Amino acid sequence: MRELVFALEYNPGCNQVADTLAAHPGARIRSLSLHATAESLWRVDHATGTADALDAIEGAVLNSDYYADCLASDVCGATQTTRVLDHTGDTLVLYSDWERTPTCESVPHIAREHLGDGVLFETRHEGRHYTWRIIHSGAGDVAGFFDDLDAAVGDCAEREMLRTVDTSAATGDGDGKRVELAPEQEAALRAAVEHGYYESPREVDVGELAAHLDVPRSTLTYRLRRAEEQLAKRHVTGEGVLERPLQL
Incomplete structure (x- = not known):
């Protein structure tokens, strides 16, 4: 499957x-x-x-x-x-x-x-x-x-x-394999880190980052949220990014 x-x-x-x-x-x-x-x-x-x-x-x-x-x-x-x-x-x-x-x-x-x-x-x-x-x-x-x-x-x-x-592939066993993100999510996450979005206090807000990347604010917010979701699930479960049903 x-x-x-x-x-x-x-x-x-x-x-x-x-x-x-x-x-x-x-x-x-x-x-x-x-x-x-x-x-x-x-x-x-x-x-x-x-x-x-x-x-x-x-x-x-x-x-x-x-x-x-x-x-x-x-x-x-x-x-x-x-x-x-x-x-x-x-x-x-x-x-x-x-x-x-x-x-x-x-x-x-x-x-x-x-x-x-x-x-x-x-x-x-x-x-x-x-x-x-x-x-x-x-x-x-x-x-x-x-x-x-x-x-x-x-x-x-x-x-x-x-x-x-x-979907038939076994989920990860906590072996530290790299999380694979969609290219757009990867680019958004890298830009967020490079421009200080995750610093405290933040060096750039989501609107400024979206303008820099020339994408709508809502699009950038969506891509970051999806990337963060997958990274968080991997961290908590120790599994790969094979996602559970979209019950959000």
């Missing part, structure tokens, strides 16, 4: 949910269940955040031209249904399903076409970053999957590859 983890960073105006999450820092959405056939897709998502953030997320999903995970740039004519299963306190649970049309594309459908049946999906959405974790058999055309995904996303988002590993 193989694991693919990547993130789509949506540009403003391209994804209404991403715009809503970007306007409410700290809010996030993670998938509880996600399934796709050749013709349809259905999922259950759990959103957390402030009351205002959850109201805004519900509004973005229910009161706009929203199709869960559809990558079509124009209205694709899919039949979409979204229901609120729970909205209490700081929790919002949503159920969405849609029937695909010939112009619809989505990450799960592109994955099924290139990686075969039996693909498992897990997602996390915070700010403009939409992280996908895909488990597949190891067969199929991974390069073709990413080529078609990039074509479907177009100019709406940038794709960042976070990890690809063999």
Whole structure:
């Protein structure tokens, strides 16, 4: 079995949910269940955040031209249904399903076409970053999957590859093997160290560091947080960076 983890960073105006999450820092959405056939897709998502953030997320999903995970740039004519299963306190649970049309594309459908049946999906959405974790058999055309995904996303988002590993490989045994970070995370972490971001007091803040690297502040924050997460897990467990499910 193989694991693919990547993130789509949506540009403003391209994804209404991403715009809503970007306007409410700290809010996030993670998938509880996600399934796709050749013709349809259905999922259950759990959103957390402030009351205002959850109201805004519900509004973005229910009161706009929203199709869960559809990558079509124009209205694709899919039949979409979204229901609120729970909205209490700081929790919002949503159920969405849609029937695909010939112009619809989505990450799960592109994955099924290139990686075969039996693909498992897990997602996390915070700010403009939409992280996908895909488990597949190891067969199929991974390069073709990413080529078609990039074509479907177009100019709406940038794709960042976070990890690809063999999930059947044994985790580390505390032998001190080096943690392998995605290149973007490695570069962000090195720059942070070199410019004194981790000094006390800090010699540069995240906004200044982002400007130096010529990346959005939210992108740099995301990359540093993901790198720190993997390093912290390695330190505490003494294992490699084969990550547990994205329960964040």
